[in-house]
Amino acid sequence: MVNYSVSLDNTFSALSDPTRREIISKLTKGDVSIMDLASPFEMSLPAVSKHIRVLEKAGLLTRKKQGRVQYCRLNAKPLHDAAKWLAFYQQFWDVKLDSLTSFLAENSE
Amino acid sequence: MVNYSVSLDNTFSALSDPTRREIISKLTKGDVSIMDLASPFEMSLPAVSKHIRVLEKAGLLTRKKQGRVQYCRLNAKPLHDAAKWLAFYQQFWDVKLDSLTSFLAENSE
DNA sequence: ACTATACTAAACCAAATGGTTAACTATTCT
DNA sequence: AGAATAGTTAACCATTTGGTTTAGTATAGT
Numbered sequence: 001m002v003n004y005s006v007s008l009d010n011t012f013s014a015l016s017d018p019t020r021r022e023i024i025s026k027l028t029k030g031d032v033s034i035m036d037l038a039s040p041f042e043m044s045l046p047a048v049s050k051h052i053r054v055l056e057k058a059g060l061l062t063r064k065k066q067g068r069v070q071y072c073r074l075n076a077k078p079l080h081d082a083a084k085w086l087a088f089y090q091q092f093w094d095v096k097l098d099s100l101t102s103f104l105a106e107n108s109e
Numbered sequence: 110m111v112n113y114s115v116s117l118d119n120t121f122s123a124l125s126d127p128t129r130r131e132i133i134s135k136l137t138k139g140d141v142s143i144m145d146l147a148s149p150f151e152m153s154l155p156a157v158s159k160h161i162r163v164l165e166k167a168g169l170l171t172r173k174k175q176g177r178v179q180y181c182r183l184n185a186k187p188l189h190d191a192a193k194w195l196a197f198y199q200q201f202w203d204v205k206l207d208s209l210t211s212f213l214a215e216n217s218e
Numbered sequence: 219a220c221t222a223t224a225c226t227a228a229a230c231c232a233a234a235t236g237g238t239t240a241a242c243t244a245t246t247c248t
Numbered sequence: 249a250g251a252a253t254a255g256t257t258a259a260c261c262a263t264t265t266g267g268t269t270t271a272g273t274a275t276a277g278t
């Protein structure tokens with residue numbers, strides 16, 4: 001059983017590395033083997049293996065072993081949680097638009 | 110002039126620490142001095158000062174000096190960028206709901 | 219002029235991060 | 249049985265991170 005109750009700390013930390021974000025991106029095409037995940041990167045296989053481990057511990061992917069091949073699958077739940085945290089701040093990046101809207105509302109008589 | 114063209118790396122990395130997320134949360138109430146930001150935390154003032162520096166380098170806040178007091182202001186733009194990155198993956202955390210929807214659509218004749 | 223306030227800077231430390239190479243294990247192919 | 253494939257593990261390294269304490273600077277109050 002895998003621990004999915006991971007924290008925002010782990011999620012944001014996992015997302016802070018471009019290699020890991022690219023791995024996540026690749027997993028949108030479906031299940032991908034570790035070899036196929038690793039091949040486009042310049043770094044060594046153990047390095048990619050470590051990144052996958054980080055993503056796994058952050059609950060962002062799961063593995064399934066078939067023979068000697070391990071397939072990784074995206075689990076987007078932590079991404080949802082991160083998005084929910086960010087969504088609260090939408091009111092602050094919308095501020096400029098909001099003030100334009102209210103300006104127009106007040107002056108459109 | 111401050112460099113606002115910061116990366117997702119910096120944004121997600123800044124967000125991975127709970128102290129920094131709490132600082133961001135406090136800044137939603139308006140401009141806050143560094144002393145007022147620091148007082149609720151157990152850690153030393155220099156520690157908080159470092160966190161604020163990290164947030165500043167990530168473009169998440171700006172400072173304004175008034176006398177000996179420095180006021181911090183939230184800049185939510187990087188949060189928006191992070192949210193946009195995450196938004197793409199919405200289709201994957203919505204998958205279960207989607208498959209329920211399509212199941213119902215296919216069987217509601 | 220002195221003292222308190224609101225910080226920053228510097229030096230230090232332990233732990234975590236992101237990479238390497240070399241060696242190992244498990245499975246599959248010939 | 250032997251060789252190739254698909255990885256993981258371990259040992260190592262340099263850098264970054266998150267904290268500390270001590271000292272310094274700039275402003276404000278008395």
